[in-house]
Amino acid sequence: MIVADNETAIDLLYYEAIARTVVRLVAERTDEPLSVGVHGDWGAGKSSILAMVEEAFAEKDRVLCVRFNGWLFQGFEDAKAVLIETIVDELLRKRSTSAKVVDQAKKVLRRVNWMKMARKAGSYGLTLATGIPTPETLKDLGVAARAVLGNQVNAENAAALAKGADDFLRKAEEESAPEQMHAFRKEFEELLERAEIDQLVVLVDDLDRCLPTIAIETLEAIRLFLFVPRAAFVIAADEGMIEYAVRQHFPDLPVATGPATYARNYLEKLIQVPFRLPSLGYAETRIYVTLLLVLNECGEASETFQKLVGLARDVLRRPWKGPGLDRETIAKALGSVPDEVERALELAGRIAPILADGARGNPRQIKRFINTMMLRLAIAEERGFRDELNMSVLAKIMLAERFAPELYDAMARGSANTGVSEDLGVLEAAVLQKADDIEVKSAKGKPKGATSDKSLPDWPNLEWAKQWAAIEPSLAEHDLRPYVFVTRDRRNVFGAVASLGDLDELVAKLQGSPLQVKQASAEVARLQTLEAEQVFDALRSKVRDAEDIAQEPVGVRGLAEVAKLHPFLQGPLLAFLKDLPVSKLGPWAVSGWTGAFNEEDAKGEFSVLLTEWAGQDENKALKTAASAVIKLLGKGGRS
Numbered sequence: 059m060i061v062a063d064n065e066t067a068i069d070l071l072y073y074e075a076i077a078r079t080v081v082r083l084v085a086e087r088t089d090e091p092l093s094v095g096v097h098g099d100w101g102a103g104k105s106s107i108l109a110m111v112e113e114a115f116a117e118k119d120r121v122l123c124v125r126f127n128g129w130l131f132q133g134f135e136d137a138k139a140v141l142i143e144t145i146v147d148e149l150l151r152k153r154s155t156s157a158k159v160v161d162q163a164k165k166v167l168r169r170v171n172w173m174k175m176a177r178k179a180g181s182y183g184l185t186l187a188t189g190i191p192t193p194e195t196l197k198d199l200g201v202a203a204r205a206v207l208g209n210q211v212n213a214e215n216a217a218a219l220a221k222g223a224d225d226f227l228r229k230a231e232e233e234s235a236p237e238q239m240h241a242f243r244k245e246f247e248e249l250l251e252r253a254e255i256d257q258l259v260v261l262v263d264d265l266d267r268c269l270p271t272i273a274i275e276t277l278e279a280i281r282l283f284l285f286v287p288r289a290a291f292v293i294a295a296d297e298g299m300i301e302y303a304v305r306q307h308f309p310d311l312p313v314a315t316g317p318a319t320y321a322r323n324y325l326e327k328l329i330q331v332p333f334r335l336p337s338l339g340y341a342e343t344r345i346y347v348t349l350l351l352v353l354n355e356c357g358e359a360s361e362t363f364q365k366l367v368g369l370a371r372d373v374l375r376r377p378w379k380g381p382g383l384d385r386e387t388i389a390k391a392l393g394s395v396p397d398e399v400e401r402a403l404e405l406a407g408r409i410a411p412i413l414a415d416g417a418r419g420n421p422r423q424i425k426r427f428i429n430t431m432m433l434r435l436a437i438a439e440e441r442g443f444r445d446e447l448n449m450s451v452l453a454k455i456m457l458a459e460r461f462a463p464e465l466y467d468a469m470a471r472g473s474a475n476t477g478v479s480e481d482l483g484v485l486e487a488a489v490l491q492k493a494d495d496i497e498v499k500s501a502k503g504k505p506k507g508a509t510s511d512k513s514l515p516d517w518p519n520l521e522w523a524k525q526w527a528a529i530e531p532s533l534a535e536h537d538l539r540p541y542v543f544v545t546r547d548r549r550n551v552f553g554a555v556a557s558l559g560d561l562d563e564l565v566a567k568l569q570g571s572p573l574q575v576k577q578a579s580a581e582v583a584r585l586q587t588l589e590a591e592q593v594f595d596a597l598r599s600k601v602r603d604a605e606d607i608a609q610e611p612v613g614v615r616g617l618a619e620v621a622k623l624h625p626f627l628q629g630p631l632l633a634f635l636k637d638l639p640v641s642k643l644g645p646w647a648v649s650g651w652t653g654a655f656n657e658e659d660a661k662g663e664f665s666v667l668l669t670e671w672a673g674q675d676e677n678k679a680l681k682t683a684a685s686a687v688i689k690l691l692g693k694g695g696r697s
Contacts, residue, residue: 068358069106069110069367070345070349070350070367071103071338071346072371072374072375073103073106073335074371076096076333077107077110077114079333080094080096080107080111080292080333081111084111084257084259084290084292089288090287091284091286091287091288091289091290092331093290093291093293093328094292094330094333095329095331095332096292096293096294096295096335097294097295097296097297097332097334097335099296099420101421101422101423102335102337103421104294104295104335105263107335108125108263111259112125112261121257121258122148122255122258122259123259123260124144124145124258124261125261126145126260126263128141128263128264128267128268128272128273129263129264129265129267129268138275138276138279139170139279141260141276141280142166143170145258146170146249149163149250149255150163152253153253153254156252156253159252159253162245162249162252163249165245165249166242166246166249169238169245170242243283243285243286247286247287250286255288256288257288257289257290258283258288258290259290259291259292260283260290260292262291262295263294264294265277265294265295266295266299268303270303270306270307271307273299273300273303274303274307277300277328280328281328284328297332300321304320304321304324304325305321336419338420338421338424339377339414339419340411341377341378342374342419343413343414343424344407344410344414345373345374345377345383345406347402347405347409347410347424348366348383348399348402348403348406349366349370350424350428351401351402351428352398352399352402355398355402365391366383366399368391369383369391370383373387383403384588384591385400385591385627385630386587386591395630397633397636400633400634401637404450404595404598404599405450405453407595408450408453408454408529409427409453412457412461412526413427416457416460416461430456431452431453434545435449435452438540438544443540447540447541448536448602448603450530450531450602450603451603452541452544452545454526454529454533455469455538455542457529458526459545461526462522462523464519465517465522466545468481468517469482469533469542473537473538473539473542474539474542477536478534478535478537479534479538481517482527482533483534483535485517485524486527486533486534488524488527489528490532530596530599530600531603535605536605561589564582564593565593565616567581567616568582568593568597568613568620569597569612572615575615575616575619576619578616579619582619582620582623582624585620585623585624587626590620593620594617594620594621594624594630597617598613598631598634600612601613601614601634607638607639607643608643609644609646610646610650614646614650615650617634618631618653619654621654622653622654625657625660628654628656629660632655632664635664640671640676640677641676643677644679644680645679647671647680648680648683648686665691668688669684669688672685
């Protein structure tokens, strides 16, 4: 039901290309120290890229790949030491049987312990000079001094501890900080030699979630390795958060010098090669939403999902060439378009434009939107009113909830009593019709004349509201109370608008009388594959969102005409008919499809569907009509 919001090796966005580039860059610089930055907002997919890089190095015995999450060690005082100890521990785990590696590792860890003590030296000097260490001093120095000096220090003997610490301070004075750093690098390089490690690759994650002090200490630890050959660091972080940490840690620095800030200069000094993850565009968002919906319904192991991921990857190689996955490609690869994929494509086509804009192309925010929607549908199912919710209506309301909460509040208040917001109806009517052709009435029923912004209801954030109102389906005739109820928690989720542009006029014709549909036939025949698919989606949405399907909804004849002239849409049309609720379906559904199913497979499937309708007892009128059509077909008639 819910898609996990963790880093993943399942690549739904073709980030593998970035991961492979990082791996190749690291592999080409085996003899030199290297630092690579993978930058992007929270939720952009940085952790997933690190997971792919880690997987790429997993089978290379002479490469030590270490994953370090600075956020997990935020409670430790010395983040620098923790990072170094993590690297050494991982190396020991990989080369635990080598005595020479173990011995050299002890030397490096001893050097780390000296660093810990040096960090304490300044603050403890005065206390030790008096010969009266405080309880906190005893605790800290007891741990560090025992690590450096061995068991000769008795933690309960203040005099012995003070003497041991004093010895260390004298030793620390003899070795300056530069000498300590030089010795560390030399000893660490020797450790890599003994361990027969050709390259050290450290993946640093979640640094932008750390407090400024921890972030800077971790970066300073990385700086230690920038002069160690064969050491490579891949750092995943939001640049803005790291720059903030630099400003907080060095508050006395001037804001900028030259064209860049000091914070930016600091980051660029540490990061030799920066990668910036791009935001998702419309095509990528549509594909991502489709995959998430199919993953949610079918599961990761399903053949349908796995094949769809493969198709998506091919499209994502050149996303600028089209809007994403199309049904014709899917049908060729899968043999047909499964119902669950059909539903996902339909919904993704509606909400992807506004998600790409409102979520700023952020994969995590898009995933949160889908998860929240599915969770709400599940809650409605448990409460027993899932059948009263239309997923497209819910998605549209959630877009307002996320991107324009003040508009959502106005809609919720307006529909509280009857479930219908009259002002919302006025708004939708105004934006869906040309201003010079519409006479809008206020909530009191008084004529307002030609539509203009002045004649629209006094809605908050009106420009955004007009874009949102243009999204199908229309909400004016729906009872909004169950939707408001299920969204009342107002958790974060998302917004812009999909318009068919020049095709809008054709869609309007195909919603007209049988004569108008017939007159539009030549225009329909000239449509390209993608255009035909867009027109089909728009008409199907109109039919699906009809409140009463006991009578033939507007757009049905247009659907039949598009499917007749573009046979690849006959499968989706059948899937749509199968998905309609039998109990509410009128007799119109059994006839009027002359020519719409002119492919042999489609004809056969429609005959099966007719037989199912004729055999059910839930809807007597539909049963009678279906039986009559089957009898007529048996005598050589046509549906």
